Amino acid sequence: MFMNTTGSIATLFQYATLYITGSEIITLLSILILFILLGLAFRLPIEVVLLIQVPLLLLFMAFYSGFTATGGIILIGLAVIFALNYFIRR
Amino acid sequence: MGTTDNLIVILFVILAVDVIFLLAQTSISELNPSGTQFYDYDNSFIKDFDAGNQTIDTSHAGLALPSGESAVNEEDSSFTDMFKTGKSWFLDVTGLSYLINFLGAPVIFLSMIGLPSLFVFALGALWWGSTLFLIIAFLLGR
Numbered sequence: 001m002f003m004n005t006t007g008s009i010a011t012l013f014q015y016a017t018l019y020i021t022g023s024e025i026i027t028l029l030s031i032l033i034l035f036i037l038l039g040l041a042f043r044l045p046i047e048v049v050l051l052i053q054v055p056l057l058l059l060f061m062a063f064y065s066g067f068t069a070t071g072g073i074i075l076i077g078l079a080v081i082f083a084l085n086y087f088i089r090r
Numbered sequence: 091m092g093t094t095d096n097l098i099v100i101l102f103v104i105l106a107v108d109v110i111f112l113l114a115q116t117s118i119s120e121l122n123p124s125g126t127q128f129y130d131y132d133n134s135f136i137k138d139f140d141a142g143n144q145t146i147d148t149s150h151a152g153l154a155l156p157s158g159e160s161a162v163n164e165e166d167s168s169f170t171d172m173f174k175t176g177k178s179w180f181l182d183v184t185g186l187s188y189l190i191n192f193l194g195a196p197v198i199f200l201s202m203i204g205l206p207s208l209f210v211f212a213l214g215a216l217w218w219g220s221t222l223f224l225i226i227a228f229l230l231g232r
Contacts, residue, residue: 072203
């Protein structure tokens, strides 16, 4: 995946991969989990969290095939929210 | 919610999952042409509305309905062949086969994204049982 290896975020990413998680996929997955936890902490609706999650997720899925299962579950969740809120008048 | 509302929710969930997967797969292929290919368009529920080259079929002529007669290969006596022909004709003409295909939909989705087979079976069994009872209740008018 493309990455500017001299920037400060990339350095953080590399060090987190090297010293904490050990694998790039788990580092990226922890970014996704952090966003979900932020949404829970500030009691944001899941739709707002998904606005940030889905583009990140599509980028991760495009370059790492290990994200297919996680991304698929989040996409199914998005589809269920879409179906329940968009079509059904409750 | 009544039976019909639940069936409509099931229909919309399946169609929405298909649409979201199609859009996600398209954007993934756009970002990285050699990336993951997980979506199986040919077995999806939205392909029936495709008039070719992913344009919607607006002719209203036979949406999700067969255009010709149904036939089976001659196997047994004429009575059993007649039964098979009649059964497949009724299933196709009334759209029941499309409705019954909903039963296996989550199995297709979940195995498409590569989940463990036991997990797929468990969620698929939940969906299969509840949807089957909903369809039976819908047919009986309950």
